[in-house]
Amino acid sequence: MSVLKDTATVNEEDANLLVLIIDTNPIVWRKSNFSLKEALRHILVFINAHLALKHDNDVAIIASHVGVSKFLYPIPMTHENSDKTIFPNMYQKFRVIDEKVIANMSALFEDVDTPNNYPDKASSMMAGALSMALCYINRITKADEIGHVKSRILIISVSPDSPYQYISIMNCIFSAQKLCIPIDVCKVYGSDTPVFLQQASHITGGKYLKLEMPQGLLQFLMIAFLPDRYNKKYLCLPGEERVDFGAACFCHKKIIDVGYVCSVCLSIFCRPLDECSTCRTRLTLTSVRQNGRVI
């Protein structure tokens, strides 16, 4: 007998799973005046704060690198064991996670060749990271029998959106929407208007925040992204409300207000065509012809 779990309603007693996706594209981090190391320190403190809120809170961290995305935590133990000394002054869970993240991060940067061979070095593998996050959440939700664990995704992003990942990212966003998983986005550095991530947070019910001062990262994270799903309902959190939904036409890539849409593949054009360029259907526009004018 399968029980449909209610993923939408949140209670005070829920355990919260935070899945953190960190954009680790070294080239873009180099461009910003905030180092990745510094950012990682802020993020680790933030993770510890999240874990400290409740006993059964949990976290998963995924690094979205150039051309590849990898789990930083949790990974099954390898044969190389870390330092087994127990620090009595530190909460064990914090220590374990911090160490693992750092170790896996350096392992990630060890491999230089794969990122180097990847053609598009300006963006990170956000689609892959999102998919991995969603699969992990799905697994945890299925394994949890009581329906106790509520999850959310937080993306810390610096690199611009890659247009080639558009469809994949959109699919992930819609799955998250279906599963009622809010996606919050913290844009640390980046001058572009990030269309995908802004839409992602808007559709799933998360918050989008663009930081003007990356040095205050920890403070922003604590104010805007620390409250879990239950507490968010009672707080008024900062976030940008206006989302740019402007569509760009497929032929010239310019933003249009009024356009023509192919009824088969839904691609947008700025002027009426006889044949759709994506799906090759013949299109006829009856109403335009009736007025006697063809624009």
Add this chain to the structure above:
Amino acid sequence: MEVNEQKRFETSASYLKKPGRLTITSKRLYWSPNNGEKQPIVNILHSAPSKFFVGKEKVAQEPKFKISTGGSDYTFSLSGWDRIQKIQEELTTVKGRSAAPSPVAPRSAAASPAHQRSSAPSPASGSSSPALRNGPQKVTNKTGASLRNSDKHKLCMQLLLRDKNLSEQHRTLVLKERCVTEDEFWELRQDLLRDHELQMKQKKGRSSVIPNIRPITEEGGETKINITPQLVQEIFDEYPRVKIAYEQNVGDNKPLGHKEFWKRYVQSRFNDRNRTNGSSVVNDDLFEKCWLETEEDINQEKEHRDHGRKRIKISNLRDLSATKEDHMEIELEKDITMRSGHGKILSLIRRSNRHGEKILEASSSKTRISKEKAKQNNQEHQNEDYMPYITIDDLNDEKPENAIRLEIHDQREYFASQKLEQGRDVEMTDSQNSPIDILNEFKTDFVDWKPNLTVSLISDKYARKATKKCNELIKTKQHYAREAIPNLENFPSPIEKEVHLLHLLGNEYLRHFWASWNSKDKTEKNKKMIEKLRGALTRINKIKKMSQDEEALDSSQSSQNTDTRVNELEWSKAITLAEQMLKPLRDAIEIALTRGRSHN
């Protein structure tokens, strides 16, 4: 009298208080007085467009009806109400209008200008079933439209009647304020007309509502029940037993009259059983029998479908791997609804299913054909087809897919539609360092890195700035959510009306302006529109000067009592709000005017 003209109906009627004779032939309707004049005084051809009015039976003192055609009306007084009925029938048949025959039943009001009371309880104006099932055309109060294209005119009328907003606009713009002419109004709304026409042309099938008699409560507490011939037809279709009972009992030599039969029907339990409200009914033998027989019919129908075979077909194949778990019953209450043989309980589900099946069969001719084919097949192959159970999918060849290949020109470009500026992603690499250098640098950096999380990570200054920024964001959000929405509770109605009117006018002028903008043969119209836009702009500017006292002095507003006066402060606030409301319109008009000026 022409050669092919046939007299269909003749009766005595008086016109203008003179007695005479009214005759309806296949080609015309005419009336001649009794004093022997040969030439008919009133002569109305059936081919001319005319409208037919009948007075209400209970309200009017004597039975009379009126025909208006070509601008003149003729009123005839008759001797009895049944005559009027007859005349109506004749007229409708002769004019060859819509399918539904004349509607009157003995007790109901005659064809009033209200919506045709068809058997399907359609909602009031804005009904979605205006097509062929409706009765004679609805009578309207709107006159003054040109008759040059009567079909188009008819369409316009119908559209106006259906759509309240549109009729509101039409009334304000064309009739009251006289901003645009009728033709201009409809010129811009051609697509609405086209859609409406297409909708009218659709043939509607049979009504899918189970025939139900609905009483209408009139004033004075009486309830009236309309039984239209259409309803009668539907009842006969649905319950053939009632039809048989009717045929047996109603007619020339039979005991019951038409009226009597239906009266008993309505009161009987048969009818009310349909409505599941059996409190105030009388037991009626005639209809009890009908009910029982109907039940029997439904119960036996299923078996009759198999050509009278009452046995269910049993498959010859046995599934040897089935276990007990395949046959476990659900631990719920036993189902008592779908049992055959129990005549007294016929569930609503069964009835609805049967009804639905009938409707579907009636509408599609395909099922009939497939049924015939199935009959043939049944007779030929009495044996079951065993092949699907034996063949294993893996052993068959793979069939080629029917998919259509999507031939996208350039796959990467297709998905790059969201990217606003082209070429940015290529240039992200730093001019100083090559990517491989950066990667190596990061690699060396992160080896053996153990961050110290115990020292303070964030300086005071940045923390304060961050908090301040967050607070600002929250504040703007709250402001937009709560305070920016204006309070429109006490908005004075004269201002509101003026704003509404200006919006309507302005938008209409703008539409006409831009429609005639670049076309060569409409420069005159364009110039006219420019003038009108200027007028609208001045009128918008005048809103500032609207004052409460002037409005109160206006005679039409005198009915507004002093309760609705608001104090001066609120009035001025409302004026500012009104100006804000009109700002987009004003901007649009100004844009249009500047373009117009530059064009000329």
